[in-house]
Amino acid sequence: MALIEIKNVKKQYTSGDDVVEALRGVDISIDAGEFITIMGQSGSGKSTLLSVMGGMNHPTSGEVEMAGVQLYHLPGEKLADFRAQNLGFVFQSFHLISYLTALENVMLPLAIVKMGTPAKRSAARQALERVGLGGKLDRLPNQLSGGEQERVAIARAIVNNPHILLADEPTGNLDSKTSEEVMTLFRELNDAGQTVVMVTHNPENGSYSDRTISLKDGIIL
Amino acid sequence: MKLHTISINNLKRRKAKMAFLTIGLMVGIATIVTLVTLTRSMSNDIERKMDEFGANILVTPQHNGLAMNYGGISLGGVTFDQREIREEDLAKIKTITNHKNISAVSPKVLGGIKINGHDVLLVGVNFESELKMKQWWKVFGNEPKAEHDILLGSDASRVLNVSPGESLNIMGETFKVSGVLDQTGSQDDALVFASLSKVQKLLGKEGKISMAEVAALCSGCPIGDMVTQIAEKIPDAKVSAIQQVVEGRLKALDQFKRFSYAMAGVVVFIGSLIVFVTMMGSVNERTTEIGVFRAIGFRKSHIMRIILFEAAIVSLLAGILGYAAGMGGAKLALPFMAESRDAHLVWDTTVAFGSIGLALTLGLLASLYPALHASRMDPTEALRAL
Numbered sequence: 001m002a003l004i005e006i007k008n009v010k011k012q013y014t015s016g017d018d019v020v021e022a023l024r025g026v027d028i029s030i031d032a033g034e035f036i037t038i039m040g041q042s043g044s045g046k047s048t049l050l051s052v053m054g055g056m057n058h059p060t061s062g063e064v065e066m067a068g069v070q071l072y073h074l075p076g077e078k079l080a081d082f083r084a085q086n087l088g089f090v091f092q093s094f095h096l097i098s099y100l101t102a103l104e105n106v107m108l109p110l111a112i113v114k115m116g117t118p119a120k121r122s123a124a125r126q127a128l129e130r131v132g133l134g135g136k137l138d139r140l141p142n143q144l145s146g147g148e149q150e151r152v153a154i155a156r157a158i159v160n161n162p163h164i165l166l167a168d169e170p171t172g173n174l175d176s177k178t179s180e181e182v183m184t185l186f187r188e189l190n191d192a193g194q195t196v197v198m199v200t201h202n203p204e205n206g207s208y209s210d211r212t213i214s215l216k217d218g219i220i221l
Numbered sequence: 222m223k224l225h226t227i228s229i230n231n232l233k234r235r236k237a238k239m240a241f242l243t244i245g246l247m248v249g250i251a252t253i254v255t256l257v258t259l260t261r262s263m264s265n266d267i268e269r270k271m272d273e274f275g276a277n278i279l280v281t282p283q284h285n286g287l288a289m290n291y292g293g294i295s296l297g298g299v300t301f302d303q304r305e306i307r308e309e310d311l312a313k314i315k316t317i318t319n320h321k322n323i324s325a326v327s328p329k330v331l332g333g334i335k336i337n338g339h340d341v342l343l344v345g346v347n348f349e350s351e352l353k354m355k356q357w358w359k360v361f362g363n364e365p366k367a368e369h370d371i372l373l374g375s376d377a378s379r380v381l382n383v384s385p386g387e388s389l390n391i392m393g394e395t396f397k398v399s400g401v402l403d404q405t406g407s408q409d410d411a412l413v414f415a416s417l418s419k420v421q422k423l424l425g426k427e428g429k430i431s432m433a434e435v436a437a438l439c440s441g442c443p444i445g446d447m448v449t450q451i452a453e454k455i456p457d458a459k460v461s462a463i464q465q466v467v468e469g470r471l472k473a474l475d476q477f478k479r480f481s482y483a484m485a486g487v488v489v490f491i492g493s494l495i496v497f498v499t500m501m502g503s504v505n506e507r508t509t510e511i512g513v514f515r516a517i518g519f520r521k522s523h524i525m526r527i528i529l530f531e532a533a534i535v536s537l538l539a540g541i542l543g544y545a546a547g548m549g550g551a552k553l554a555l556p557f558m559a560e561s562r563d564a565h566l567v568w569d570t571t572v573a574f575g576s577i578g579l580a581l582t583l584g585l586l587a588s589l590y591p592a593l594h595a596s597r598m599d600p601t602e603a604l605r606a607l
Contacts (some may be wrong), residue, residue: 056516056600077520084518095513099234107222109517120222
């Protein structure tokens, strides 16, 4: 059984009198442990697809099933709970919290989990060691390089052992050498069993994944 | 890491913003504390003075006369069936229910006499209680001690042309002018004061008095009740309260109090607006951050808790600092505002807890909408990148 099942998902945005169709009937099935890259040009709908997959953007129609749960059928704040327990996000601009240290940023998803502070601290430290930042726990984001910030963002995304790691253009703001390091890190995480879905416009990144899905004008090619 | 850790770290690492927010609310709270404390301290000062000086109850003989007095000029009077108060009756004043409120009783015997060809009103007083009651008297020379010592009002001294240390013949007896009063602007300026017993003998009114002034400690005491209680004990006397002067002052103070509260209200409103605008600005500034919180699974209630906890810390700090600053301000301002130099600052736990509670309530109320606004942010909109 697939870990993620997306069936005929459509997403329309209304801008004044205009209706923009960002997704026009997308079907995807992703198995546990897969590393998928979704590629496409700007405006192809890849980021919209990722946000729909991440339970943050209600589709206009269609179904999104993840780990046997119909995401958009979840009542009230259960969708937020689902995100907290099952998903890890890596954003293009890292989006680290400027007033929290690397360790605190990684502990962030655990702030709403019932768990002792020492255990949270230990989990965050392990996640940072896993991305090679064990020695920079107490640095604030502005004291870290772009690549290091990206690694902190990845550590934050994996600290709660999510079923799926969703990454939106994770190398978009990095130089080529750092991009390679970050992609290698994603590969290593996937090799360790982590399901990864990554949106990218860089064809070189596709070589790190198991499968590439190409999107154009809201349709899978 | 708990939700409040996020709030605390935000405040710790954004000190300038926190200081601005705290100062905004603190100024409002400090203004309230200063104004409330000042008005209360001034009220207390006036009440205390009312207690210490000046009679507030007058005991005069019961009569069926009509005073003929207009614009401060006495035209004599028509009095019949005049009764007098027996000196021994005065002791009954100390037996009334509210006797503990009585600070001093000053009996007086009055009589018109001639000294060196001038018509003078001679007043027999108990100097000890009279000087206690009239603390504004300034005596040049010495306070009278012996039976033949007298005290002159400033006008009386001028008209009779005598100074402290000189002698004066009154009804065949020689008296020593021990002191002269500085001008008081009252009827005291024209009077000659001698000891009660001596004047009673001179006027042939042994055991009798013309009137008595009573000073009651009236901080919250029912002066009307005391008047009734004294009247019941001395049925032959007319007992009345002299309240108009003090009431006038209290009325002015009451107006000041209302003005203070209105001012404080405006300042607090501005303080709340500052908190509201700053919190709203802070929320808008943190759009991305809130988007991240929502994306990683924070509930709306979690976002609200973070914002409101920050507001609570700032408000609590503003309340404590505002109370301290307000009391400091009141302490500095009181000597200039109060009528007496030794006016005491009123330290009241109600004001302390009230100001901190008010700061907390205002801070939380002003932050409620920004917190709600933050919690309702769409994570996708907030992050935009997605």
